[in-house]
Structures are given as C-alpha cells and as structure tokens.
Amino acid sequence: MKLSSLKGQTAIVAAALTLAFAGAAHAEVPSWCGPNKASLALLDGYGGNSWRLVTTASGAAEAALCPSITDYQYADGQGNxxxxxxxxxxxAAKGVNALVVFGDAGPAVLPALKSAYGAGSVVVPYRVVVGGEEGKDYTKFVGSSFVDDGVSWGNWIKSILPDGGNVLFLSGPAGNSQGTDELAGMKQVLDDSYVFLNPAPFDVTNWDPALTQQVLSAEIAKNPKIDVIVSDFGPSLVGALATFAKFNRSIPAIATSDGNSLGCFWADNHEANPDFKLFTVATGNDNVRLAVQWAIAEATGGTPPTDKIFKAPVFEDSVSGQPNAVQCRADLPGSIYLSAVMSADDQAKAVNK
Structure with a gap:
C-alpha cells in the first residue's frame, strides 16, 4: 500500500500514519471492505493537537484493515x-476515490465537497455539520450523537444531585452545534431545579485551556456555589481546576469527556477535594473509524455499516465505578484518550513522534 501526505505535512502526522498501518497489517478483512481497489484521503480542517493526532492515527488504522485501499493520503487544513x-x-483533482472530511469550517467547505462529489469521488464529511444533502452534495454524513452525551451527563447529575443544583456548562466556539446539541440532551433530563449559571447556551472557551482558565476563574468569583461543571472537552479543564484552591473551595463534580491528563489529575487531587466526583463519556476519536468504514464501503463495493451516527459510550464514573473507575496511565502522556480503540501505548507513540 502506498502511504502519502501532501507536501508540507509534519513528520508527526507521517509517523502516526505509518504506525497505524503497521499495526493493522494482519487484521481480518471486514465486511465493509469490498473487492474493488480504491484510494482514500483523510482531510482535517485542523490537525494540530493531540486529539487530532490520535484521531488521524485511528482513521489510518481503520483504513489499513482493508487491503483494497491501495493509496492513503492525509491533508491538514491547519485551521485555514x-x-x-x-x-x-x-x-478530487488527483482522482482520489474517497474523501473523509473533518469540515471544521462547517458550511464554508460545502461547495468544495459538492464539487468533489460531482467529479465522482465518494465524499464523507463527519462530526461537524456542513449543511447540504446526502446523495446530492456528498455521499454520506457521519455524525456524532452529542445529544446522547448530554443525556448521559444529565442522568448522572440527577443521580448525584437528586434535589437539583447549580450547573456550569462550558463548550467550544460560540454557536457550535456540538454544545447546543449537548445542552438539548441535558434539558431532556434536568428540570428547572437545575440552574445553569453560565450565559445561554454555554460559556465560550474555544476548547482552549488558557481561555478555559480565564472563564472558569471569572465564574468561580461570581458564583459562590457551583455544584457541577459540564465540559465537552475534559482535558482543557485540567489547568483551570487548580483555580478552586485559590478560592479555598473544593473542586466540584465534573461531567465531561475523557482524557488521560484529566484522569490522572483526579487520581492526584480527589482526596483533597471531597466534592470532586468525575463522570466521562468517550471523547470520540473513533468517530473517524465509522466515517472511514462508510467511505471504503462505498468506494470498494463493500457492505456499508448499519450506523451512520457515532454514539460515544459512557467511559468512567468515580461514584459507581461502572463501566470503569477513573483511568490513569501516569507512565504515558496526558495527551492520550484511554477510551479510544487504539491502545494507549500506540497513542503515545503517535503523539510523541
């Protein structure tokens, strides 16, 4: 199999892809891998953080399960x-048969997707809503059920605060669909006895640790009672949570997504913070695997998956220990995600290259 990336891509990405293909070389051929030879490209709107590195390597590993994929390419939009x-x-101009696209820019990339689809490529945008219609503008949209995440968080919040409480919800950029969907899920479960302290629909953090710290510091100063923090990117909280100590307050309960840095922070700090309960859903690196399966099935004549929506499973609960107690691999980088299918050790190799 030929493995390549666009000129200018970093050695980190190339190393992650090589690792993924080497690790999957002898796996059983899945039903979504058909007999027709095809080329595949994974395109990121932004690939420059550890979550994307693990996701990129996961997508490459999934593609490597199909021997009909004879060429795999990767491109990083670098946030531009x-x-x-x-x-x-x-x-599309090079004739790549299938494109899997993380369209960070949303509908701005739709005309390019439509053009590629019209030129004959299988086009599968995933995770970020890009607008348009399946079968008209692209082949298939593979989403993620962020509403389900909100329902999971809401149910856990009710279990630990049955009489209601004060909730602080942090999400990414203003107006992002992930945050609004998660809030809709929580609202399905939580009644008016649960008061959201943040400006509607959520505190804007851009999923940036530095901005998260600024926002959280301001909210702590304004609100003497925060019972639970909800965040859709747990690792971005880690640097900010120490702020509670400056106010002589215990870290409250947290409902979020997983990350090794967060799990290890909980392991190191929960005894000194009696209110610090932790509940996580999988951060969702494996959303890319479902998108890759769809693209390959369509391009090679395989059997498409039965699902087109990725549902992140519940991962950790410090209260019940189900399905897992809080996980920490202190011997590995904080910037890995123990909920991912890819092994922790392989993730560490991907992010450290």
Whole structure:
C-alpha cells in the first residue's frame, strides 16, 4: 500500500500514519471492505493537537484493515478555511476515490465537497455539520450523537444531585452545534431545579485551556456555589481546576469527556477535594473509524455499516465505578484518550513522534 501526505505535512502526522498501518497489517478483512481497489484521503480542517493526532492515527488504522485501499493520503487544513477548501479540491483533482472530511469550517467547505462529489469521488464529511444533502452534495454524513452525551451527563447529575443544583456548562466556539446539541440532551433530563449559571447556551472557551482558565476563574468569583461543571472537552479543564484552591473551595463534580491528563489529575487531587466526583463519556476519536468504514464501503463495493451516527459510550464514573473507575496511565502522556480503540501505548507513540 502506498502511504502519502501532501507536501508540507509534519513528520508527526507521517509517523502516526505509518504506525497505524503497521499495526493493522494482519487484521481480518471486514465486511465493509469490498473487492474493488480504491484510494482514500483523510482531510482535517485542523490537525494540530493531540486529539487530532490520535484521531488521524485511528482513521489510518481503520483504513489499513482493508487491503483494497491501495493509496492513503492525509491533508491538514491547519485551521485555514481556504487551505482546507484547497485540499479537498486538490484531492478530487488527483482522482482520489474517497474523501473523509473533518469540515471544521462547517458550511464554508460545502461547495468544495459538492464539487468533489460531482467529479465522482465518494465524499464523507463527519462530526461537524456542513449543511447540504446526502446523495446530492456528498455521499454520506457521519455524525456524532452529542445529544446522547448530554443525556448521559444529565442522568448522572440527577443521580448525584437528586434535589437539583447549580450547573456550569462550558463548550467550544460560540454557536457550535456540538454544545447546543449537548445542552438539548441535558434539558431532556434536568428540570428547572437545575440552574445553569453560565450565559445561554454555554460559556465560550474555544476548547482552549488558557481561555478555559480565564472563564472558569471569572465564574468561580461570581458564583459562590457551583455544584457541577459540564465540559465537552475534559482535558482543557485540567489547568483551570487548580483555580478552586485559590478560592479555598473544593473542586466540584465534573461531567465531561475523557482524557488521560484529566484522569490522572483526579487520581492526584480527589482526596483533597471531597466534592470532586468525575463522570466521562468517550471523547470520540473513533468517530473517524465509522466515517472511514462508510467511505471504503462505498468506494470498494463493500457492505456499508448499519450506523451512520457515532454514539460515544459512557467511559468512567468515580461514584459507581461502572463501566470503569477513573483511568490513569501516569507512565504515558496526558495527551492520550484511554477510551479510544487504539491502545494507549500506540497513542503515545503517535503523539510523541
């Protein structure tokens, strides 16, 4: 199999892809891998953090399960919408048979997706809503059920605070669909006895640790009673949680997504913070695997998956220990995600290259 990336891609990405393909070389051929030979490209709108590195390596590992994929390519839009659009157009122009696209820029990339689809490529955007219609503008949209995450968080909050409480909800950029969907899920479960302290619909953090710390410090100063924090990217909280000590307050309960850095922080700090309960859902690196399966099935004549929505399972609960107690691999980087299918040790190799 040929493995390549666009000129200018980092050695980190290349190493992650090589690792993924080497690790999957002898796996059993799955039903979604058909007999027709095809090329596949994974295109990120932004690939420059550990979550994306693990996700990139996971996508490559899934593609490597199909021997019909004869060429695998990767492109990083580097947070630049115009570059992301150019990458999509370039891959289609080169005749790549299937494109799996993390469209960070949302509907801004839709015309490029539509063009690639019209030119004959299988086009599968995933996770970020890009607008348009399946079968008209692209082949298939593979989403993630963020509403389910909100329901899971809401049910746990009710279990630890049956009489209601004060909730602080932190999400990413203003208006992002992930945060609004998660809030809708929580609202299905939580009644008016649960008061959201943040501005509606959520405190904006851009999933940036530095901004998260600023936002959380301001909220702690304004609100003498925070019973639970909900965040849709747990690792971004780690640097901010120490702020509670500056106010001589226990870290409250947290409902979020998993990350090794967060699990290890809980292991080191929960005894000194009696209110610090932790509940996580899987951070969702494996959403890419479902998207890759769909793209390969369509491009190679395989059997498509039965699902087109990735549902992140509950991962950790410090209260019940089910399905897992809080996980920490202190011997490995904080920037890995123990809920992912890829082994922790392989993730560490991917993010450290």
């Amino acid at each position: 919408t115009q570059k992301a659009i150019s990458d999509i157009k370039s891959m």
